[in-house]
Amino acid sequence: MATVTAGGLLALRLPEEPLGGTTSAGTPPAPLRSALRQVRGSRVVLRALLVAAAVPGFSALDEYLPLLAREKGAGTPVVPLLFALTALAMAGGSALAARRQVRGPALPLALAAALIALGALVPHLAGLVAVAAAFGLLQYATVHAGTRLQDTIGSAARTTVLSISGFGAELCALALYAGFALPLPLTVLVALTAVPLLLVSRFSAW
Secondary structure (H helix, E strand, O other): OHHHHHHHHHHHOOOOOOOOOOOOOOOOOHHHHHHHHHHHHOHHHHHHHHHHHHHHHHHHHHHHHHHHHHHOOOOOOHHHHHHHHHHHHHHHHHHHHHHOOOOOOHHHHHHHHHHHHHHHHOOOOOHHHHHHHHHHHHHHHHHHHHHHHHHHOOHHHHHHHHHHHHHHHHHHHHHHHHHOOOOOOHHHHHHHOHHHHHHHHHHHOO
């Protein structure tokens, strides 16, 4: 609460500039027009944008990991430790992505999908180790997807395109949450997220 309050007070001190949402003719501002031209004019940019938006959306699955841990028999004191394991795996994925260059995120995403399905369906707490590893691979793929997007767009529209990608990631997360409204066991719902993740993996392979 203190951090959020301090952030809000600092934001109030930021200078305001009359950027405006549209021009006088009602058309989008120049940065947005430039970004949309790049996205519409190149299938490579469009594909990179879709992948960079979809991959981070799957990280919203971490909201259900404590419930999954409880369903596998974890006690209340153990749940935070298991969640910390996932956080450490994601930190490791980010660090590894900064050190290694791969052709694309397809293979890490496919492996993450397999580990999520396996870890969710294993009726033991050891399955959460596989899920944590999947999140590490997912973070690894997220970094590479974002890097690929930045490499495919011009510098003039980079910030705007990345903002569009972030908005798309939030929409993907909402779609994931909607899927968990299905009347199925939690372990099955978590395992089923491997299906769209595999589809994204295939789509990102180029």
